[in-house]
Amino acid sequence: LKAREGIVITDSNNTIVDVNDAFTQITGYSKEEVLGRKPSLLKSGRQSADFYSDLWLTLREKGSWTGEIWNRRKDGQHYAELASISLIYDDEGNVKNHLAIFSDITNIKHHQEQLERIAHYDSLTGLPNRVLLADRLQQAIAHSRRTQETIAVVYLDLDGFKAINDSYGHETGDELLISVANRMKSTLREEDTLARIGGDEFVAILSNIDSRQDAALVVRKLLAALCQPYLLAGHELTISGSAGIALY
Numbered sequence: 001l002k003a004r005e006g007i008v009i010t011d012s013n014n015t016i017v018d019v020n021d022a023f024t025q026i027t028g029y030s031k032e033e034v035l036g037r038k039p040s041l042l043k044s045g046r047q048s049a050d051f052y053s054d055l056w057l058t059l060r061e062k063g064s065w066t067g068e069i070w071n072r073r074k075d076g077q078h079y080a081e082l083a084s085i086s087l088i089y090d091d092e093g094n095v096k097n098h099l100a101i102f103s104d105i106t107n108i109k110h111h112q113e114q115l116e117r118i119a120h121y122d123s124l125t126g127l128p129n130r131v132l133l134a135d136r137l138q139q140a141i142a143h144s145r146r147t148q149e150t151i152a153v154v155y156l157d158l159d160g161f162k163a164i165n166d167s168y169g170h171e172t173g174d175e176l177l178i179s180v181a182n183r184m185k186s187t188l189r190e191e192d193t194l195a196r197i198g199g200d201e202f203v204a205i206l207s208n209i210d211s212r213q214d215a216a217l218v219v220r221k222l223l224a225a226l227c228q229p230y231l232l233a234g235h236e237l238t239i240s241g242s243a244g245i246a247l248y
Contacts, residue, residue, distance in 0.1 A: 006081070008100040014038055017097070026081070026104045028074030039100070044078045046070040055085075059098075063087045068105070080109040122196040124174055125181035133195035133203055140193075140205050144248055149208045151248050152215040156184075156222065158200035159240045172233045180226050180239070187225045188218070212247065219243045 006023040010016050016034050024030055027042060034041065047069065058065045064086040070078050083102035090096040120132035128136065140151045158180065165173035177200065184202065185194050193205040204222070209215050223241050230237045 004103075006100075006102045006104075008039060008098075008102075010039065010098045010100075012095050012097070014098060026073075026079070026102075027071070033074075042071040044070045044072040046078065059085060059087060068109075069102075079104055079106045081105060125178055125196050127181050127185070127202075128193060128195040130195070130197050133193065133197065133205070136193045136195075136205055140207055141248060143207070150210070152204075152206040152209045152218075153246045153248070154204040154206065154215070154219055154222070154243055155246075156202045156204065156219075156241050156243045158226070159242055161200040161239060164237055164239065168233065168235060168237070172235070172237075175232050176230060176237060176239065179230050179232070183225045183228070184222050187221050209247070212245075215245050215247060219245060 004022055006026045007018075007020040008016060008023060009018040016037055016039060019029075019031050019034060023034075029041075055065050055067070064084065066084045067082075068080060069083055070080050072078055081102040082105045083100055085098060085100045087095050088097040088099055120129060120135075121127065122129045137153065143149070144151050161173065161176070164176060177196075181194070181196060181202070184204070188194055188204060188206070191207050195203045195205075197203055204218075206215060206218055209218075223243060227238065227240050230239070
């Protein structure tokens with residue numbers, strides 16, 4: 001069982017009968033700790049019961065399954081693995097063993113998540129960027145068509161931001177943008193989207209709006225929140241904003 005990939009062999013009852021050294025290196029469990037136990041001891045809880053039901057259904061129907069699973073090491077850390085599970089049959093065609101071969105792809109998954117974040121989120125404020133905003137807007141429109149619920153799109157531009165940037169420097173300007181973003185985001189509901197589309201420009205998607213008056217009320221709250229003074233770099237700064245609303 002010398003291999004770089006982790007290997008687990010279970011009997012027909014899915015009880016572990018053998019593992020290799022790579023299994024121990026990846027999971028932190030020694031062979032003695034897992035013999036006689038079920039592979040479910042590695043479960044992270046990140047997959048649903050339906051995920052495992054589909055896995056076993058595929059195994060029974062096709063004799064093999066390949067996919068990604070998040071599992072948990074002995075120390076409690078979650079790790080991602082690319083696994084291939086196959087059934088081994090005896091001469092009578094009955095399942096004799098399950099053979100699982102897996103590789104640790106945690107670093108790859110984390111790298112993918114970082115790339116995903118760079119592609120869809122503003123690096124300064126952490127808000128959705130133009131790309132993710134467009135996707136969220138398409139989803140909101142599709143939902144509105146199905147339910148006939150009204151959505152509002154709010155374009156919001158800061159007034160006087162350039163003067164603050166010029167007077168106090170870009171670092172203070174960046175801190176102000178972060179504070180503005182956090183303040184406006186906390187004003188909105190969890191189901192709403194707030195995005196930064198560039199400079200001092202923000203867009204909010206408000207879902208399930210009952211009327212124009214409701215949309216205007218939310219915008220007034222946003223403007224009131226961002227107009228409160230900010231204490232940054234020893235200075236008390238104030239700023240205002242202008243907003244436009246479109247309903248769908």
